[in-house]
Amino acid sequence: MVVEKNVPLQGLNTFGIAARAHTLVRLRSEQDLLDLLAHPELGRGPFFVLGGGSNIVITGDVRPVVLKMEIGGMAVVRDDERATIVEVGAGVGWHECVAWTLAQGLPGLENMALIPGTVGAAPVQNIGAYGVELQDRFESLDAIHLETGQRLRLDAAQCAFGYRDSVFKHALPQPAPDTGAVRGMGLAGRCVITRVRLRLPKPWRAELGYLDLERRRQLEGVEQPTAQQVFDWVCDIRRAKLPDPQVVGNAGSFFKNPTVTPDQCQDIIAREPRIVHYPMPDGSIKLAAGWLIEACGWKGKTIGKAGVYDKQALVLVNRGTQDDSVTGGEVMTLARAIQTSVYERFGIRLEPEPVVL
Known part of the structure; x- marks a missing residue:
């Protein structure tokens, strides 16, 4: 070390x-x-x-x-008629992993191209984009418990994945006051992920459920796109909407897309017919947080040196310089102001995605 x-x-x-x-x-x-x-x-x-x-x-x-x-390494550890299992070191960049699997002729991760961060952080956040989440391609992971030094191997059920959520984001549960029983296994701050195994299913099929991808498919006149084409489209779409952190400092999508009941969605549609929304498999409705923020007039606005990106309201950016950078306090002041605006107009509480340290 x-x-x-x-x-x-x-x-x-x-x-x-x-x-x-x-x-x-x-x-x-x-x-x-x-x-x-x-x-x-x-x-x-x-x-x-x-x-x-x-x-x-x-x-x-x-x-x-x-x-x-900074643990590296990528390798195929199992390959059969149902899936290919790839093991990746936690310090490998996520996009590097996506590109490597495609180069090996192993499709399945292309919808999550250009998501920033490392492979080890991917299960914590249950990252996802354009209709695919990490849990859809997850096999297992290795971790080391910080209190005991014990090596752990967790499957998807033990990771308790949810929308931008996992067991790694929750503290150790407290005993219930009535029975004293403890349910669940909160691992926030208690272990470090060292390796992740991804399951790339066979046969592969393109995931084109998001409107941006379907529009691109129609524009290109491609009936059945390859995984490489989907990868290229996702990269083009993300680059057009999201700032390059090497040029404009940002933490990607700053707020989670909120979910509401169908009745709540209908109530909002009655007032805001143009609201962007997507039905979910569990019957709930996901709302586009970026649309909510833009509807409240925040797109392009600035507080101190923290701003809302002028091409995508879901992204907060650093409008400072190398020598006079934005502070974390300015970012959170802007975030709280946005949350207040959205709640006052729509009755919806936006939840930040980044970890505030």
Whole structure:
């Protein structure tokens, strides 16, 4: 393991927020993590796991020991008539993983192209885009428990995936006051994901349920697109809508798309007929958070050095400079103002996606 002190984090978070880590440890193997946990001082924690820095808002210097995940490697570990299983190190970039699988002739991840961050962070957030979520392509993962050093292998059921949710985002459940029983297994802050195995199903079929992809298919005049074509379309669509964090600091989609009941949706449609909405398999209706934010007049607006992207209202951006960057406080002030506007107009509470540190 590599231990560094007083480390600048501005280049390690995609929002470009200036802050420092008191201690940063670079983890390049499972053994590095076990060595850290055995360290007489650093091993006590507390810890904060940092992957690609694409889903965090840093509001000040970071006192917990920052674990910079850099475990690499990608390999096919099983292949049969039903699926191909690919194992990927937690420090590999997610988009790099998507591109690699396609290059190996293994389709299935193309709808999630260009999602920022690392493979290890993907299960935490249950990332997804254009009709496909990580849980749809998940086999299992390896993790190490920070309190015991125990190696864990979790399947999809144990990860308790939900919309932008998993067991890794919830604290250890408290005993029920009436029975004392504890249900569930909250793992937030209690373990570090080291490897992820992805299940790429056979036969492959294109997922074209989202309107943007269907429009592109019709525009191209392609009846049955290949996985590479879907990959290229997704990349084009995302680049047209979302800012490149190398150019404009941002954390991607800042708010989750809220879900409502059909009755609630009909009530909103009666007032706002143009609202963008999608039916979900469980009968609920997903609303486009970006549309709600834009309807409240926030697109292109700025508070301090935090702004709403002028091409996609779901994205908050850094309007500062390298030497005078936005602060985490400014970002959260803007986020709270947007939440208030949307709630006052639609009665819907928007939930942020990034981790606020």
